[in-house]
Amino acid sequence: MTKKKSYTIRDIARAAGVSPATVSLVLNGKGDISGVTRARVLEAVASLNYVPRSTKSGIEAGDTLRFLKIAKHGHTVNRDHSVFISDYIDGMSAEATRRNYTLEIVSFEGQPISAVAESLAGAPISGVIALGTELSEADIRLVQGLGLPTVFIDTVYDIIDANFVDMNNEDAVYKVLARFQKQGFRRIGFVASHVDTNNFHLRRAAFFKNMARLGLTVQDGDVLSVESTYDGAYADTCSLLKSGIDLAECYFCTNDIIAYGFIRALKQFGVRIPDDVSVIGFDNLPQSATMEPALTTIEVSKRKIGYLAVTVLDDLINASEPQPPVKILVGADLVIRASDARGEPQEKRKAPAARAAGKLPAI
Amino acid sequence: MTKKKSYTIRDIARAAGVSPATVSLVLNGKGDISGVTRARVLEAVASLNYVPRSTKSGIEAGDTLRFLKIAKHGHTVNRDHSVFISDYIDGMSAEATRRNYTLEIVSFEGQPISAVAESLAGAPISGVIALGTELSEADIRLVQGLGLPTVFIDTVYDIIDANFVDMNNEDAVYKVLARFQKQGFRRIGFVASHVDTNNFHLRRAAFFKNMARLGLTVQDGDVLSVESTYDGAYADTCSLLKSGIDLAECYFCTNDIIAYGFIRALKQFGVRIPDDVSVIGFDNLPQSATMEPALTTIEVSKRKIGYLAVTVLDDLINASEPQPPVKILVGADLVIRASDARGEPQEKRKAPAARAAGKLPAI
DNA sequence: GACTGCTGTTGTTTACTAAACATGGGGAGG
DNA sequence: CCTCCCCATGTTTAGTAAACAACAGCAGTC
Incomplete structure (x- = not known):
């Protein structure tokens, strides 16, 4: 099996019962090839032990x-x-x-x-x-x-x-704050992260910018900072509560993980969500839908x-x-669930604009 | 010629010597069809007076x-x-x-x-x-x-x-101001437009934001406002100069048109560009390359x-x-010409990253 | 007369190929 | 040992066959 120059694309084609072009297309992932045909070609390639020897030295790296x-x-x-x-x-x-x-x-x-x-x-x-x-x-x-x-x-x-x-981030935070405002809250707090990734930074900036845009003032003690892990956020919030801070009416948490820890601590101190304090998160992690109360949060595709x-x-x-x-x-989309006050029925994103199916005679 | 139901796609195909599929593809602009074949099909369509009667009532509007x-x-x-x-x-x-x-x-x-x-x-x-x-x-x-x-x-x-x-706009304005700063200017002025379209508004905001970012202060009298036409900008600048304002070292004009009028007025009052005052515009209109001095300006694709x-x-x-x-x-790109001080040789945008043509053997 | 289901006609699309094309290795000739 | 040309090999474009979808019209039913 060494004398015979190894197989060419045309041998494969014959073995698989297709044209050489088809083999080429399959091997390069181009064009439209049905699953059946692709499988047949690949099988032939395998059984004949075909090595695409041509172009360049070894095996070619696709893009x-x-x-x-x-x-x-x-x-x-x-x-x-x-x-x-x-x-x-x-x-x-x-x-x-x-x-x-x-x-x-x-x-x-x-x-x-x-x-x-x-x-x-x-x-x-x-x-x-x-x-x-x-x-x-x-x-x-x-x-x-x-x-x-x-x-x-x-x-x-x-x-x-x-x-x-x-x-x-900026538009997303606006949606959160506008929602809080529409529900009658004026004193809105922000739970930031100790660690400042750029997105966190942008959300913090957006918080202040959009509070101003909505004509709301930020109270000094209402911007909290906690660790950005579940346990860390929980522990940090507990410390804060123990020190007897005065809570705002509602809080925007810079991400869902922090919101989870924050809420757990709040509940433990007898604060009811959303009756006493409303919370909105950011990220829409899977748990947010199933936790108690279900977390209203920002969803980004x-x-x-x-x-x-x-x-x-x-x-x-x-x-x-x-x-x-x-x-x-x-x-971003605000997905409304139960953690912000007066939980209303689940909000739906507006339907996509239907494709216009025009039928007017031309000119 | 009324009894015979008018022609179908298959008649055209026969007349043009191609398959019905090809006719369909040509008429819908799909697939890859050579110019020759396309022409032959269209000719057949024309000569047989074919009306694509099918789908929907009248003539179909393409997307x-x-x-x-x-x-x-x-x-x-x-x-x-x-x-x-x-x-x-x-x-x-x-x-x-x-x-x-x-x-x-x-x-x-x-x-x-x-x-x-x-x-x-x-x-x-x-x-x-x-x-x-x-x-x-x-x-x-x-x-x-x-x-x-x-x-x-x-x-x-x-x-x-x-x-x-x-x-x-924000990044573009930064490039202008950074350029001015690199040339040693500290007192940078801004020529705005009376009419405030949103892009003008964004440029104005970016001017203040980026001046601050670069650690520069804006002097009160250095933000001018003129009409956003050539003649208007010229006239308004003349009035300002007549009133004896104190010019900054350099000006960023919110667009090229305004820069043209501004420069014309300056020159008329004996101010040399760029020796006395540097100017950078925005838009890179065709004239900017040919005027005297050629205008350094922002180019956006x-x-x-x-x-x-x-x-x-x-x-x-x-x-x-x-x-x-x-x-x-x-x-945006800053295209450097002669209207800002110490005009250096024409700057070139960096070459596009060449497509990597990898050829290493796979694993 | 209205509704339902069938059928054939028309146009569309997918998956494939013939043929033209590109590329590079190897052999003939210098 | 180098150059050039040829052809083996793989690629791509422009086309088609065949399956498919969408109706219009018609027959049959109530």
Whole structure:
């Protein structure tokens, strides 16, 4: 079996009973091929032990996008965060597949950014999507400076010339505050995180900005700060309550995890949610729907963010001219449940505008 | 010629010597069809006088996107603005064609927004791109409320749940101010427009925000306001100069038109550009390259904005689920010419990251 | 007369291929 | 040992067959 030059695409085609073109399309993931045919071709490839010997030396690397999952300190990008990440990955991989990219994932934990940079140098990839949650401006400039087409998700910075896709924190926080206001609350508190990722920072800024926009004043003691883990938030809130702080009418928590710990502490001190204090979170983690009381929270389509990241990246990769950097903010939805006062029936997002099916005679 | 039911797609196919599928593809603009074949099919269609009688009653309207060119007062959307618009249209129509949409353009001048809304009601279109330059928040809510998939370009508002694609005014202004600062200027002025479209408003806000960010203070008399036409800006600047104002070291003009009038007035009063006063504009209109001195200014890819608007709109139209609203800010470039001090050689935008052509053996 | 279900006609779309095309390795000739 | 050309190999475009969907019209039923 060594003398005979190994098989060609045409041998496979004959064995599978299809045309050479079809084999080529299957092997390169192009065109529209039915599952049955694809399977038959792949089977033939396997049984004949075909090695695509042609183009370039060894095996060819298809166009690959690399997703960098970076946890510098891990205060935020941790287990609690994993629901998120998998939604991002869903969105990215669906769109990457549609555009014939392979999506590969590389995780970094506790390593310096330079390690990330090194891993990228000379890697056989077409573009990078980096999880920016814990990245500083300097980190981003460093990664951006590597010369690969790059998109950052889950963060956004002014001034930096890089591509970002993030949730629209400012509009989201507005929805929370406007909701509280509509329910008659005037004294609105904010539960922030000790650790300040960029999104947390943006939410904090949005809190003050939108309180002002709504004509509300922030009372000094109503902005709390706790650890950004369930246990930490619980413990910190307990300390605060023990020290006898004066509670506001309602609180916006910078994320759901913190809201869970916060609520648990409140309940333990006999504060009823939402009768005494209303709470709204951010992220809409799965538990939020099932906890008691069910948490009203902000929902952002992570899939959409992943999808848009791939779209922008593909443009970057294939454009013939340099592309201007683009910053995309994806809108958020307030999903109303029971943790904010006078819980009303579940709110529905407005229906999508139906596709107009025009039927007028032309001109 | 009346008894015989008029021709079918299969008659055309026979006449043109192709398959019925090909005729269908040609007539619907789908698939890949060579020019020759397309021509032959269309010829057959014409010569047989074929009327696609099937689907729905009359003639079918293809998927159409409508671009709304709205000039409410015309202070901004006028002749000077037309270079812009045509760049937007270029970007939109290229992408619309690629996605098999027809792009139609409807202009409104001086009519109330309700007229725009009426024109849309029941129109046989799939989606709308609206030129938001002169639209207020209320206008946008109104158009948005019509239930058609809609994207607004050339403006962006916080809080409103609508899709926007605009230039990144804040980052752009930062680039201007950073440039001035790097050249040693500390006293930086701003030439605003009397009329306040949203982009002008955003630039004004960005001016103050970024001056603060760069640790610079704004002197009271250094923020001027003039009319937003060439003649108006010229006349207003002359009045100011006649009244003997104290000029700053350099000025950022909120757009090129104003910069032209401003510079003309300055020159007339013996102020040398850039030796005495530096000026940077915004828009990079064609004249900016050829005037004397050539104007350093901000360039934004209007084509990219148009392209992205169509992309977002297409997502909106074809998505099976409701899509979250998206706000996109396209980055700007400072194109350095002679109107700012110590004019250096023409700056080039950094080359696009080359497509990585990976060839490593897989695992 | 109205409604229901069947049937054939028309147009659409998917999955596939023929043929033209690109690429590069290897052999013939210098 | 180098150059050039040819052809083997894989890729891509432009097309089709066949399955499919959407009706219109008609027959049969109540």
